[in-house]
Amino acid sequence: MALTSVGLTDRGQGPGQTTNFAVTYESTLPNQARVIATANALLSVLESEFAVTVGWFGTDPAKFGPKNRQQVNLNLTAAGTTAAMARRSTSTRRRTTRTPPTPLRACRWSG
Secondary structure (H helix, E strand, C coil): CCEECCCCCECCCCECECCCEEEEEECCCCCHHHHHHHHHHHHCCHHHHHHHHHHHHCCCHHHCCCCCCEEEEECCCCCCCCHHHHHCCCCCCCCCCCCCCCCECCCCCCC
16 A cells, blocks of 8 residues: 655645645555545535534533644555555455554545
């Protein structure tokens, strides 16, 4: 798996970064133009949605910021598989256990 931020919008803090988030995508997923467009669309709303959810849940925003960005990795296809898994012909089950710091899987798209 090769996560990258190449081609992502630079909103003043580096490609794919906002004050509270760092967005990357899997470079081996199909239809890279669409993957990048999806990541850039997400970048355009992350901070405003962050402000809303911090208010909803009463989270201290000081726990976030440039030194503690949340990682957002776009690494699944619409079918919920990674590019490497999509190339396999086996039908093994995969279990995901969320233990900190687990990157947020924010988007799924069809390519």
